[in-house]
Ligand SMILES: Nc1ncnc2c1ncn2[C@@H]1O[C@H](COP(=O)(O)OP(=O)(O)OP(=O)(O)O)[C@@H](O)[C@H]1O
């Protein structure tokens with residue numbers, strides 16, 4: 001059990017967390033832990049693949065390792081989801097807001113590999129979620145939420161444990177993800193000692 005790891009991908013809305021989780025799934029066969037939410041599905045999102053979409057009542061029936069409110073909706077992840085993913089693979093991923101990432105780091109210690117994703121200019125994020133086709137009302141609600149403002153900054157609690165990845169240029173991001181995966185698979189996992197590509 002000790003050798004199993006979860007890559008916790010965190011950062012503000014639109015930084016590319018889901019894109020990175022997909023890259024890890026496609027290139028390293030790391031299953032993504034599906035989390036629960038009361039948010040309505042976006043255009044192409046599917047039940048039980050992108051999320052377990054819940055009603056407020058069904059959300060409350062589950063048991064969570066951690067849960068948060070984000071821009072007016074509920075989100076939560078469970079130990080069952082984590083163990084189920086670890087049955088399939090020693091390395092798995094989860095996409096969380098920074099509050100969830102802090103909880104995973106605290107609860108799982110070095111079994112949680114924290115990837116904090118950022119971009120040079122936060123305005124890029126608004127463009128990205130618009131291009132993604134998000135409902136304009138939900139975009140406004142989200143980028144004015146306290147959670148968005150919190151998640152653009154690396155939380156103090158993760159300063160010594162998170163790998164910080166700038167996702168402005170996807171080719172550079174992929175190289176850095178590959179370096180980090182090798183670091184972790186070789187048992188090093190020391191963010192401050194790994195030189196990432198600029
Ligand atoms: N390096 C990049 N350059 C340009 N566009 C990118 C890059 N990385 C991701 N994107 C695009 O930005 C949009 C947002 O990415 P993604 O959905 O992965 O973000 P996210 O962090 O998961 O967002 P949210 O938290 O809102 O779900 C997508 O349309 C994605 O294709």
Ligand SMILES: Nc1nc2c(ncn2[C@@H]2O[C@H](COP(=O)(O)O)[C@@H](O)[C@H]2O)c(=O)[nH]1
Pocket residue numbers: 010011012013017035036037039066067068070075076077095096097098099100101
């Ligand atoms: N702490 C948790 N954060 C979660 C969970 N599932 C998703 N998220 C994060 O919430 C925001 C909003 O997600 P979106 O899909 O509506 O854009 C984003 O930062 C996700 O990473 C969870 O179970 N716990």
